Amino acid sequence: MKKKVAFVCVHNSCRSQIAEGWAKKLGGHVLEVYSAGTENYPEVKPGAVQVMEEVGVAMSGHYPKLLSDIPEELDILITMGCNVACPFVPCSHSEDWGLEDPSGGPIEGFRKTRDLIKAKVEDLIKRVENKEI
Template identity: 90%
Template sequence: MKKKVAFVCVHNSCRSQMAEGWAKKLGSHVLEVYSAGTEDYPEVKPGAVQVMEEAGVDMSEHSPKLLTDIPEEVDYLITMGCNVVCPFVPCSHSEDWGLEDPSGGPTEGFRNTRDLIKAKVEDFIKRVENNEI
């Protein structure tokens, strides 16, 4: 049975969307993937969509979601480094990845964040597959 993971940040417009994209592409065999934000936001950041497309991950149909749009309980909750306290989401494991938000910066910042997130998602998938978490 697949494990539910939710990637959460403030607006669900950049980092958590990238994490969702990578996790769906690389871990769909073991994960049921969600992402959400704590505040409403109108769109996924175009810079995030662009750099993920460069890496072969299509996020053109993604849109920001709120915590109320995802399951009430997940196996894993991963926050992106929101600098805010995320609301309680029942889970068996949580961790914060402490990633800087590249929004408003150059495209290279989005690429660096994309690559950091990919490495973290790959490590996370490996830990799930090996029942380490």
């Protein structure tokens, strides 16, 4: 049975969207993947879409979602670094990745964030596969 995981940040417009893209591509066999934000935002950041498409992960259909748009109960909650208090969502495992938001910076910052998130998602998938989570 797949573990329900949600990646959460403030706007669901960059880091959590990148994590959702990687988790679906790399971990779809063990994860049921969601992402959400704590505040409304109009679109996924173009830089996030661009850098994911550079590595073959299509995100053009992604859009920002709120916590109310994802399941109320999860197995795993990953917060990306919330700036303020991270949200409480019932789950059996949670962790904060504390990643800086590259928004507003050069595209290289988006690439660095993309690669950091990929490594963290790969580690998460391994831990799920090994039943550590």
